[in-house]
Amino acid sequence: MIRSIGLAAALALATSVAWAQGTIKIAIVGPMAFVQGEHHWNGAQMARDEINKAGGISVGGKRMQIELIRGDTNEILSVPDATNTMERVITRDGADFVIGGFRSEAVLAMQEVAMDHKKLFLGVGAAHSKLGANVEADYDRYKYWFRVAPTKDVDLARTLFAVMGSIAQQIRSELKTETPKVALLAEKAVWTEGLIKAAQKNLPAMKMEVVGLWQPSATATDVTAELAAIDRSGAHIVFTILSGPVGISVGRQMGERNMKAVAWGINVEAQKEEFWQAAAGKAQFVSTLDTYAEVEMTPKTIPFVKAYEARFNKAPTYTAATYDAIHLLKSAIEKAGTTDADKLVAVIEKMEHVGTGSTATWDKRHDLIWAVGKTAGIAVQWQDGKKVPFWPPSVKGMKPFKMPAR
């Protein structure tokens, strides 16, 4: 009896001491009115609650709690709004670390603000290589930037072709064609140029024929023209490189036309849970690169996805990797014994962090080092209203890839 009272008192004292010791302020910046920002914040909240409940972060023996600062950058609509928000969370709200970002044009400007103030900025959302190239070009200024998710745009290509190869094999065996035909459907944007060139070079080498390139606008709502032409070309695979709402139109109209070709590639809208409804239930067989599913990418993946779904009633998208970013910070701080940015940079550079979506290591550009099963992500396909993961086959929990009936 006395022992339990004593224990309770000790615990109470310990927690109050922990509270009194101070907080680490982490700013989460993203477009909070949109899906991406929503997941930024959700993932961060989960991490904060978990860590604080377990006692907080130990900084050289002192226990500190995490306090989150919510920064709505509105970056999708306004780049100056994003930089204003960055300035505010750093100077006004006193953030020690900044995590988030999504729209590459905005994140480039946001990176400048963070580097001006020498604050650690962990990117979770923007894939543009320039962010990493800056680190290589001017290390002393940009070293405080690390990209936690996704892999940089160039590496996405490697994953895409790896999966493409596996789909092509399935087509060869099921349809008995030696050279599957591929139609390239890429939105007209700078980020797709590299991928298009890579496809035009690599696919023939992989014994696939490129039958044409179609480039709708990222915000196009009607892709009848493109799909009609693709139908005529007899393509087996439609290689999609889409990030805007055109991805929804493609999914829906392919289904409405009962196209025999199957869509694979990057389709950012198709990564969202709302995609099935947005495509009016027609986007069967649309497949895309993704990050989270109930598969054992790492031992943490399935518990995280399940807990996320239980708390927020939806599956996480890749911007929920703020969870990983915060855990990464915790490990780094505890290892370095300090919250000093320069020392943390040195620690993170050498770390291998087992997160929920990846096992991350960094190169000299502070970009993720690409490796299948570690950072390459997964591939999912929409089947009957659900996202079904099908690649890489080495990870437990993968299901088979399905193709439209011929």
Added chain:
Amino acid sequence: MYWLRRAWAELRTEVFVLPSRTLVLVWALALLALPAVYADAYVLRILTMTCLFAIVAASWDLLAGYTGQVNFGHALFFGAGAYTTALLSLRLGIPPWLSVWAGAAVAMVFGFVVGFLCLRLRGSYLSLATLAFPLIALGILFAFPDFSGGELGMSGLRRLAVSPTANYYIAVLAMLAVVFGLWLLADSKFGIVLHAIRDDEVAVRASGINTLKYKLIVFAISGAAAGFAGALFAHSLRVAGPSTLETALSFQVVIWGIFGGLATIYGPVAAVFVLYPLTEWLGTFRTFGELRLLIFAVIVLLVLLFMPRGLAPWVRDKVETACPRCKQRNGAWRSVCRLCGAALKTQVAGAKGFVGHQ
């Protein structure tokens, strides 16, 4: 010594006699003195943006308010300045001090071209045609992504000065210089001709004035000012992207212009200084921060309903009256005009009983 006495005399007779001008002087001094009192980086950043947008709004007013060419595509000049300075600075390595002037010059050329294309257009046709130009420019930029950086724009521009305070002063001084210059221009004989063009272009042509020349010049000046602001903006943010050409920005400029009061120059500047920090401040609130654009639009609507001529004229009418004889403005507390001596407030109290008699 003479100049000091002269300045003091000017101040006494021209500025302090009118509350509105005194207010402007106080505001300018406050802006200049701010960093000495409160050097918060966030506040300085917001005010830097405000000053740059104020230049754009003032330049729009010269074009739309004074000359009646209601331009729905003002963002074209802003973006032209931003992209030019970015291209010169990144591709050719030209120092920012030079490239911002080049940005203004290129925007001036754009002004000429737009003005030339719109010479024969009137009213709503002009407005809607000008709406098209930034969008066509965007299409061209996206068509040549290697040149323009496509949807990502160009990043990595150098700042004009290193510290936020220095950047702030650059923006404030630029704004004061450009806005004051535009105001002097509008207040001169040149401005009278512009006013006349807005009211009745046919009559002006009939009086022998070459309206084409005036319209082209105004487009060019307005474009140059907006381009200058755009170039400064690009260096301030260190990124020049397609967001500088957005229709939303053009609409925003129109709102500032009309909200502040057309044909005043200082009206739109006041509107920017009121609305931009206000929307920023609203954005900091967790609960309704996401609604700030909505609140902004509602405020604009409400102000329109009660002050249809704009904010600045409404405020001015409250603190000043116009003399019925010489038309010059006086402080509202005066009973006699300061220039011609006419009575400012007519004695109507006793006349009530005479209604209907004359």
Added chain:
Amino acid sequence: MIQDIFVTGLVNSGVYALLAIGFSLIFGVARIVNIAHTAFYMLAAYCFYTLLVKVGMNFVAAALLAVGGVTLLSVLCYRLIIEPVREHEAAVLIATIALALIFQELMLYTFGGSFLGVPSTLEGSMRVFGVSVPYQRLLILVVAIVVLAGVWYLLYRTRLGLAIRSTANDIEVANLMGMNVHRIAMVTVAISVALAAVAGVVVSPVFVVDPFMWLAPLVTMLAIVVLGGLGSIKGSLIGAIIIGYVEAITVFALPGGAYLKGAVALLIMVIVLLVRPEGLFGVAFEEER
């Protein structure tokens, strides 16, 4: 490909015609450049979505309610917001911009920024001239033709139409002739927004619904009315057909250049304006003093 262009152009033109004619009507009669026109189109799409998907009504009821509701809202907005500032043209302009922004933000707040899909009224497709055309698009075309015919009948064969046309022609004389120009303006606003609402309802299953869907059609619609001549119904119709086909041709003939279709349409508008500053069928109004 020619058949693709023919059919797609026809459907595009139908939608644009619905939007452009409504806009032209308001401008012709009330001299209001209603920037919020396509915002009402967006509201109707959201209304239709809510009634159809969330409440579970059938298509016809949902469509009628959506159109009716939005029309009533527009009349309300006109009375409360536009009419008090009618005299100040500039104020009317930003009042409509502010209104459009308010609608956008309300939709953003209520439904979030993600895209919504509206189920099609008719599933399946048929072959027209060898082109596979979904029934939904044929429905759009049919509805557009029926509604436009109705508007033509209203304008040219009824007394109300006569009143509207005369007010558009010369508002002062119409007033002198004893017509209640305020009431006519209100009725015109209602008809015009109803047209936009119908467009929103039939088109929403084919496009995606999001709070910013009003911006792109706004620009194209403005290009059309300016091209055809502000205030001219015939001009808007012909402008809609021209721009609808220009877009179809751009998309089909330049597979890599589909993103340019907006810019091309605007370029055509600018070129036409250079040659004819009042648009194709516009009437150069006497400088109204």
